[in-house]
Amino acid sequence: MRTPGTRRRPTPSARAGCGGSGERRAGGAVTADAVVRVSGPEPAALEGVRVLDLSRVLSGPLCARMLADLGAEVIKVESPDGDDGRHFGPFAGGQSTFHRLLNRNKLGVALNLKDPGDRDRFARLVARSDVLVENFRPGVIDRLGFGPEELLRLNPGLVAVSISGFGRTGPLADTPAYDLIVQAMSGLMSVTGPDGGPGVRVGVSIGDVVPALYAVVGVLSALGQRERTGRGQHIDVSMFDGLISVMESVAMRALHTEEAVLPTGGHHAISAPYGTFAAKDGPVAIAVASDALFVRLAAVFDRPHWLADERYASDAARGQNREALRREVEAALADMTVQEALDRLARGGVPCGPILGVREALSHPHTLARGLVPTEPDGFRTLGGGVRTTGTVRSLRPAPALGEHDHLLARWLAEEPRRTTPTPRTE
Numbered sequence: 001m002r003t004p005g006t007r008r009r010p011t012p013s014a015r016a017g018c019g020g021s022g023e024r025r026a027g028g029a030v031t032a033d034a035v036v037r038v039s040g041p042e043p044a045a046l047e048g049v050r051v052l053d054l055s056r057v058l059s060g061p062l063c064a065r066m067l068a069d070l071g072a073e074v075i076k077v078e079s080p081d082g083d084d085g086r087h088f089g090p091f092a093g094g095q096s097t098f099h100r101l102l103n104r105n106k107l108g109v110a111l112n113l114k115d116p117g118d119r120d121r122f123a124r125l126v127a128r129s130d131v132l133v134e135n136f137r138p139g140v141i142d143r144l145g146f147g148p149e150e151l152l153r154l155n156p157g158l159v160a161v162s163i164s165g166f167g168r169t170g171p172l173a174d175t176p177a178y179d180l181i182v183q184a185m186s187g188l189m190s191v192t193g194p195d196g197g198p199g200v201r202v203g204v205s206i207g208d209v210v211p212a213l214y215a216v217v218g219v220l221s222a223l224g225q226r227e228r229t230g231r232g233q234h235i236d237v238s239m240f241d242g243l244i245s246v247m248e249s250v251a252m253r254a255l256h257t258e259e260a261v262l263p264t265g266g267h268h269a270i271s272a273p274y275g276t277f278a279a280k281d282g283p284v285a286i287a288v289a290s291d292a293l294f295v296r297l298a299a300v301f302d303r304p305h306w307l308a309d310e311r312y313a314s315d316a317a318r319g320q321n322r323e324a325l326r327r328e329v330e331a332a333l334a335d336m337t338v339q340e341a342l343d344r345l346a347r348g349g350v351p352c353g354p355i356l357g358v359r360e361a362l363s364h365p366h367t368l369a370r371g372l373v374p375t376e377p378d379g380f381r382t383l384g385g386g387v388r389t390t391g392t393v394r395s396l397r398p399a400p401a402l403g404e405h406d407h408l409l410a411r412w413l414a415e416e417p418r419r420t421t422p423t424p425r426t427e
Helices: 059-069 097-103 116-127 150-155 179-185 206-229 241-243 248-256 291-300 302-306 316-321 323-334 338-349 360-364 367-368 406-413
Strands: 052-053 073-078 106-110 131-134 158-164 233-238 274-279 281-288 351-352
Touching: 052 059, 059 097, 059 106, 059 131, 059 206, 059 241, 073 097, 073 116, 097 338, 106 406, 116 150, 116 316, 131 206, 150 158, 150 233, 158 206, 179 206, 206 233, 206 241, 241 323, 274 323, 274 338, 281 338, 291 302, 291 316, 291 338, 316 323, 338 351
Parallel strands: 052 073, 052 131, 073 106, 131 158, 158 233
Antiparallel strands: 274 281, 281 351
């Protein structure tokens, strides 16, 4: 995403951490010049793009880490007290595994934005960067003197992303939020949990993960737009917006029907049989969401009469008679073990799967074959990204220690400020 013309492509020495010979430090730490390469001849997708990561804990750090995994030079800017995520367990080797997962492939500096000298250094860094990510509560970054208008004054080509609970506008803009709060207020909790309720929290911090993904999409889109216009922009990302936007069929039912929208346990609220069903020695997941798949299911279980039953004549009818169909499916499974049921369903072309625990999923041969549990140079096992392109970084660098790369500030600040010009359009 480099703008031709006045934008200077950083040299390897200026892009500390994106090239060079690199050496391991005692204790497993890796120097700023550690090699981060992609496999094959392609350069990293975001090589030459500098990101200032001013965020903490989860949503912002995950966004910035995904940009780092695509080859951006990400500088994590922390207060002298450090990111709160450094104190979140579990711990391995005295370090937060949570923090390490979210901050690999970054460089790290410590700046006190209430100190005039550090504020000046940060402002100069802004002028020499392409992207800034922050997830303060709305108003905090403004009070620090770096609101959106000031950031774009310092660097008109900057793509600045703010992730907050409810966004910078609207009646809840000043309301603090965590994942639990936006799960509760978005309606997500109200449709998650045992059949009929009560609603429960999703098992991962989806309220942080979804806006992080949206923020990455926003950054890539804005960098592409900058190629054409030469201008940066401020992007307002809300955790609440993110969860509302992914409510798909649940929201459509609320908007376009009068039916109650409640949790349905391990089952789909519309399609059936689409959920978890008890076999002789445990549950099995079966996903039948079309008439053609239902025909296959009836054949697998030798239940031809299902196809003549008006209650099961369509996906909509089966959904309305979900509980009766569940009992019939479980009666067919009663004498089968989970593995026997999976084998028969798979042979019959019916989508199915076991209910795996987290450790089982992480150690599954398919998980390992897809490279989803990579190992960092010091032996730390972590999670891979969910997308791999020819420009995705393959070698991983551990998360930086607090202020580990302060010595590089002088080098970065000696660079010329970023200048962007639009790319001429070819007819």
